[in-house]
Amino acid sequence: MVPELRELPNNRWAWVEVDLSAIRHNARVFKDLTHGSTRFCAVVKANGYGHGAAQVARACKSVGADMFAVATVDEGISLRNQGIEEPILILAQPPVTSVDAIVANDLTPAVYDLEFVGRLGQAALGQSKVAQYHLAVDTGMDRIGVPHDEVGEFVVVAERLSGIELGGVFTHFATAEKPADWDFAMQFKRFREAVTTIKSLDIDPGIVHCCNTPATVLHPEAHFDMVRVGIGLYGLHPADITRSKLDLRQAMSVRARVTRVREPAVGEGVGYGMTYRVMRSGIQIATLPLGYADGLSRPLSNRIDVLYEGRRFRQVGNICMDQFMFEVDPALALAQRSRAKPVEVGDEVTVIGTSGKETITVDSIANLLGTINYEIVCAFDNRLPKVFVQ
Numbered sequence: 001m002v003p004e005l006r007e008l009p010n011n012r013w014a015w016v017e018v019d020l021s022a023i024r025h026n027a028r029v030f031k032d033l034t035h036g037s038t039r040f041c042a043v044v045k046a047n048g049y050g051h052g053a054a055q056v057a058r059a060c061k062s063v064g065a066d067m068f069a070v071a072t073v074d075e076g077i078s079l080r081n082q083g084i085e086e087p088i089l090i091l092a093q094p095p096v097t098s099v100d101a102i103v104a105n106d107l108t109p110a111v112y113d114l115e116f117v118g119r120l121g122q123a124a125l126g127q128s129k130v131a132q133y134h135l136a137v138d139t140g141m142d143r144i145g146v147p148h149d150e151v152g153e154f155v156v157v158a159e160r161l162s163g164i165e166l167g168g169v170f171t172h173f174a175t176a177e178k179p180a181d182w183d184f185a186m187q188f189k190r191f192r193e194a195v196t197t198i199k200s201l202d203i204d205p206g207i208v209h210c211c212n213t214p215a216t217v218l219h220p221e222a223h224f225d226m227v228r229v230g231i232g233l234y235g236l237h238p239a240d241i242t243r244s245k246l247d248l249r250q251a252m253s254v255r256a257r258v259t260r261v262r263e264p265a266v267g268e269g270v271g272y273g274m275t276y277r278v279m280r281s282g283i284q285i286a287t288l289p290l291g292y293a294d295g296l297s298r299p300l301s302n303r304i305d306v307l308y309e310g311r312r313f314r315q316v317g318n319i320c321m322d323q324f325m326f327e328v329d330p331a332l333a334l335a336q337r338s339r340a341k342p343v344e345v346g347d348e349v350t351v352i353g354t355s356g357k358e359t360i361t362v363d364s365i366a367n368l369l370g371t372i373n374y375e376i377v378c379a380f381d382n383r384l385p386k387v388f389v390q
């Protein structure tokens with residue numbers, strides 16, 4: 001981290017720091033896993049998993065991304081408005097009321113409903129365009145898509161509609177991160193059969209793709225024409241199994257500046273419910289201006305550390321909506337490092353990320369909460385300003 005390169009927000013002493021060089025590094029790691037001819041689709045839904053979709057998209061484009069994937073029409077429009085000109089895939093079929101906006105913004109929806117394809121074609125004809133769509137195939141996840149054994153009938157009818165063009169065929173795996181998994185093998189087989197069916201009808205399936213991050217790493221035989229990489233771009237692993245295989249760099253840090261330092265008397269409580277009490281004299285309580293409304297989940301209260309100058313400090317008391325407190329125990333600080341600096345108002349503290357030789361990972365937070373790293377980074381998109389490091 002080179003602090004001089006950062007432009008810190010004027011109005012708030014708490015921010016999400018996104019290291020775009022880490023994103024570029026991670027994207028290169030994944031591109032190196034695929035053949036030169038395999039397209040690379042960077043998945044930037046949910047505002048780039050909380051990292052800023054347009055900035056992430058531009059970083060990925062600079063290292064060779066061909067396409068971007070989002071979850072909603074509005075996410076696609078937002079990327080267009082920020083100057084992204086590459087194809088943008090919407091990973092689910094949007095409501096039929098959005099077809100005009102889809103065509104106007106040259107978005108490529110996932111599709112599995114014939115009425116939707118028809119309406120999309122009409123909208124395209126109305127704007128003198130041809131709308132591309134990708135056919136979603138349900139190979140077993142039971143979420144979206146044409147059932148794998150009905151794909152033939154679907155494409156035959158869809159081919160007769162005007163104003164539209166089949167740009168690709170894809171599916172999504174439910175268990176790609178499990179080694180030698182029977183469900184994966186079944187989904188993969190059903191997908192290959194669906195693609196074969198389309199080709200046997202003399203219909204061009206367009207770009208064939210099915211790999212998310214774990215499948216891209218663990219199943220090169222499934223890369224087809226394109227891979228769709230999400231979580232790995234952000235330097236996070238979809239499961240422990242990929243850890244030894246990839247050198248990824250966590251792109252997100254969460255930092256804040258101390259707004260207040262006090263030395264309460266022994267016995268005083270801290271925060272709502274006073275779930276922590278000062279047990280020794282000399283202990284200081286420092287306040288940081290971010291809370292659960294910013295993504296720092298309240299069940300983490302009294303269970304996490306923060307980092308200051310490469311040292312760990314215990315978070316104490318219940319995390320509030322907009323603030324939380326941590327404990328500065330001078331005895332502990334002295335034991336850890338003899339020339340420990342006192343914590344003062346304005347000092348920068350790391351909530352997630354690296355400070356000196358210490359790191360607080362997104363995964364450690366996810367583990368404490370019994371969830372996956374995906375959910376943690378998405379949650380920090382809520383309110384904190386973003387600071388991008390090139």
Ligand SMILES: *Cc1c(COP(=O)(O)O)cnc(C)c1O
Nearest residue numbers: 043091172212213228229230231
């Ligand atoms: C979110 C998503 C991806 C990306 O998954 P990661 O595990 O983050 O790589 C790929 N494809 C579809 C359909 C998705 O919904």
